[in-house]
Amino acid sequence: MKNLGLNQIREEYLNFFKQKDHLILPSFSLVPKNDKSLLLINAGMAPLKPYFTGMQTPPKKRVATCQKCIRTGDIENVGKTSRHGTFFEMLGNFSFGDYFKKEAIPWAWEFVTKILEFPKDKLYVTIYLDDDEAYDIWIKSTDIDPSRIFRLGKEDNFWEHGQGPCGPCTEIHYDRGEGKISSAEEFVKASDEDRVIEFWNLVFTQFDKDENDNYNKLANPNIDTGMGLERMATIIQGVDSIFEVDTIKAILNKVSEISGIKYKENHEKDVSLRIITDHIRSITFMISDGMLPSNEGRGYVLRRLLRRAARHGKLLGVNGTFLYKITNVVIENSYESYPELKEKENYIKKIIKLEEERFSETIDAGMQILNGYIEELQKNNSKVLSGEKAFKLYDTYGFPLELTEEILEEKKIKVDIEDFNEEMENQRQTARAAREETNYMGMEDTLVNRIPLEIETVFNGYNNIELKSVIKVIIKDEKFVSSLEKDEEGIVVTEETPFYAEMGGQIGDKGLIYNDNFKAYVKDCKKNVSGKIIHFVKVLEGKINLQDKVTLKIDSVKREKIKKNHTATHMLHEALREVLGDHVHQSGSYVDEERLRFDFSHFEPVSEEELKKVENIINENVLKLIDVKTNIMDVKEALNSGAMALFDDKYKDKVRIVCVGDFSKELCGGTHVNNSGEIGLFKIVSETGVAAGIRRIEALTGINAIKFMEEKDILLKQICNTLKCSEREVLSKLNSQIKDLKNKDKEISVLKAKLASNSEDDLLSNVEEIKGVKLVTGVLENVDANSLRDLSDKIKNKISEGLVVLASKNKEKVLFVAMASKEAVKKGVHCGKVIKEIAKVAGGGGGGRPDMAQAGGKFPEKADEAISKVKEIMGYLVK
Structure with missing residues (x-):
């Protein structure tokens, strides 16, 4: 066996299949595209699903990849076993209706035995029980010992997932043990004991399983193979664990x-x-x-x-x-x-x-919460933390369960694991329910995505706002139809269109499709999975028919505004990198006729000074009247020229580059102005954070930016009129008034405190006693919360053993405060319970500790009634 590193194995595999006339595609992003069934790419074939389903035409019928994958289903086993990992690379060769078993099987054997030089007496092959075709190919087209081929059932050697394409598979295994395995039963046992390792699975997608569980032969069967790179490396490098590769x-x-x-x-x-x-x-x-x-x-x-x-x-x-x-x-x-x-x-x-x-x-925040739980458990002499609370720590505060268990173990407290697992399962079920139903391949199986691949649609709208074409497809209510009547809505596909389909953050164009017999409003324009341009229309007059010759005309006023905003996003990207640094990358954008929104990587709020610099850089380049040009070139040439590309996009061999002179250069398929001067004015209206390390800027251009500035100017004039000062004096005038207000607030607070203090003697003159506990109650007016708490505290200290319950009301609400001495609490007084009950009377709620609690109420007119209830509550609380 060749002694190869992991990177060398990958290279050998891809080179081998390149020589077999396969197109070698780079790994797709871990983020699935148009696939709502997957959170993350978890297999080599996952990003190729549209080619298997026929929704997209593959770039070539023979493809090989090494695909980045993430699987977290067995996360609890990661680190505990030799094989489990969340990240892995999957080698795969694929045929989309081209070659089949008679090529795939010999190639696999050739690669393993001749390229990697695996000893043949260490290899075993399994096939599906009834797959005589595969068996014959193994026997006739390779030099494998027939006694090393075992037939296994559906569970082991048949790939299917609900309805849809499926088929048998053959697997190649490596034997790490000694002595020959002589039967299928012995092989299964050896596999269960990890003596035998499966490292390559060749799936023969030759059937289409229907709703009645019938297996219908596919006209164009496919090949889908998968080989775990890390697992292959463990075999070649003679180690027992992926962590030793x-x-x-x-x-x-x-x-x-x-x-x-x-x-x-x-x-x-x-x-x-x-x-x-x-x-x-x-x-x-x-x-x-x-x-x-x-x-x-x-x-x-x-x-x-x-x-x-x-x-x-x-x-x-x-x-x-x-x-x-x-x-x-x-x-x-x-x-x-x-x-x-x-x-x-x-x-x-x-x-x-x-x-x-x-x-x-x-962790610090979680520790505070957990310490509170521990204190509560110890008070109640409990030794078990509820699963609900442990899950809240885990889910809300990111506090690992094992950390909770470890800390509790020191206090001889356990977690109700069964309850925790139930909470976890409830969350999983909710997540599953939230995920939209899709077919077996995970693509949205709507009729829009089933428009025949042979129907071509061409965008020819960079320089045209109007052109003539022919209607090729009409869809209404998930059915292909031949016409649409007045007031009906549907989808129309034409051979050619000037309408830009929503993409790259730019919204789709709106406008009209018409001829002498009808007029339809295009309310949106998008692309389906295979890239067909689809117009969402409502018929205003007459009737649309298939094969109609039509005129398509976009709303040019909206388009012009969109173009200004789109070019401005490119300039904003460059200006941000200039001011903040090269770490800035676009992570999302939205461009319509009103404004632009630009999300970018940055790790702190952008200061006002930095925003002003960015704005100035853009407006300076707007005023330079720079020509905006587009070029088509090879993707490598484009990237080498310094053109910026989106974070995780894959590009075709030929790409379109949009250049704002020497200032900005980006790969982009959107519509743009011809000269930076057309933007007129650029104005940032907000800068916010949207996620960890991601900031968002919203901005305006052209007439919308001017209107925004005019509104600000009108507002400033109104403020000047109100303050009776000039624009230059606004800030000093406002600061002066704020200072005056603060001084008056202080005076008011002092007066309120005096008023509250004056009530102290009146309240103390009405001390009552219930079951040996002194009680002071009262209703005051317009006393703020701080003063009410201070007064309650003073009275509590003066009566030494007792409970104080006070209310303060104004026109809008009522506040309640209760305070109790330690001795009163020992006798059964609980401020939290008292407050909870009396607040209900005034339409409020609240609670607190045994020695202190507060609440609010919506009905100040019921303050006296609420306070009068305290005696009744004391009657059953005090022991």
Whole structure:
């Protein structure tokens, strides 16, 4: 067997299939496109689903890839076993209706035995029970020993997932043991015991399973193979664990170095070392594909992995942030195959460090909550924390369950795990229910996505606002139809269109489709999965028919405004990089005729001074009247020329570059002005944070920016009129008035305190006694909360053993405060319970501790009635 590193195995595989006339595609992003069934790409074939379903035409009928994948279903086993990992690479060769078994099987055998030089007496093959065709090919087209082929049932060697394309598969296995396996039963046992390792699965998609469970033959069967790169590396490198494979071991060594913990000296610490090693791979690749930590979706997966790794760092005694330091090793070992890692290295590190710091703050917040739970449990002599509370710590505060258990164990308290698991399952069910139903391949199986691939649609709207074409498809109510009548709505596809379909943040055009017999309003324009341009229309007059010759005319006024905003987003991107630094990358945008919205990577709010610099840079370039030009060139040539590309987009061989002179250069398919001067004016209206490390700017251009400035000017004049001063004097006038108001507020507070103090003697003159506990109650007017609390405290101290319950009302609401001495509490007084009951009377609610509580009410007129109820409550509280 050849001695190869993980990166060499990948290279050998892709080169082999390149020689077999396969197109080698780079790995797709971990973020699925048009696939609502997946949170993250979890298999090599996942991003190729549209080619298997026929919704898109593949770039070539033979394709091979090495695909980045994330799976978190077995996350609890990561680090505990030799094989489980959340990140892995899947090698695969695919045929979309081209070659089939007679090519796929011999090629697989050739690669394994001739290229990798696996000893044949260490290999076994399994096939589906009834797949005689595969058996014959193995026997006749390879030199495998027939006694090394075993037939297994559906559970092992048949790939299907509900309805739709499916088929048998054949798997190649490596035997790590000694002696020959002589039967299928013996083989299954050896496989269960991990003596035999399956490393390559060849799926023969030859059937279409219908709703009646009939397996109908596909006219064009497909090949879908998958080989785990890490697993293959363990075999070739003769190691027992993926964590001992060369590239992964390098990461583990770095974790050991930082933590000062040697590998294979302590089982518990080894688990932590492996978890950190695996998770940092996932984290690095996820962020490189544009994901950010958040509390939902794939962002939640990222946050969970990152915090889980950080938690295990703490278990190893690592203080402070450290994960970002390990990222270097991940990148150094993988960037040649995944160049985006190197390109975004600083960005990846900053996101990881920022999230680590936030997690430290979260741990502190979680500790405060947990300490409160512990205090409550100890008061009640309870030894079990409810699963609901443990789950709240986990879900709301990101507090790991194992950390909760560890801290509680010191206090001899346990977590109700069964209850916790039930809460976790409820959350999973909710998440599943929230995910839209899709077909087996995960694509939206709507009629729009089933428009025949042979129907071509061409966008010809960069320089045209109007053109003539022919209607090729009409859809109404999920049915292909031949016409649409007046007032009906549907979808229309034409051979050619000037309408821009929503893409790259730019909204779709609106306008008209018409001829002498009808007129229809185009309310939106989008693309389906295969890239067909579809017009959403409402018929205003007459009747649309298939094959009608029509005129398509966009709303040119809206288009012009959109163009201004779109070009401005390009200029904004460049200006932000100039002012803030090269780490700035676009992470999203939205452009319509009213305004533009631009999301970008940055780690703190942009200051007013920085925003003003950005604005000035853009307006200076607007006033330079720079020509905006577009060019078509090879993607590599475009990127080498310095053109910026979106974070995780894949581009065709030929791309369109939009250049605003020498100032800005980006890959973009959108519509743009011809000269920067057409933008007129650029004005930022807001800057906010939308996620960890992501900021958002909203801005206006042209007439909308001018209107915004005019509104500000009118507002300023109104303020001047109100303050009776000039524009230059506004700020000093406002500061002066604010100072006066603060002084008056202080005077009012002093007067209120005096008024409250004057009530002290009156209240003390009416002390009552109930079951040996003194009680003072009263209703005051217009006393603020602070003064009411101070007065209550003074009276409580003067009566020494007792309860004080006071109310303060004004026209809008009523406030209640209750305070009790320690002796009163010992006798059964509980301020929280008193307040809760009396607040109900006044339409409010609240509570608090036994010795102090407060609440509010909506009905001040019921304050006296509420206070009068205190005696009754005291009657059953006091022992």
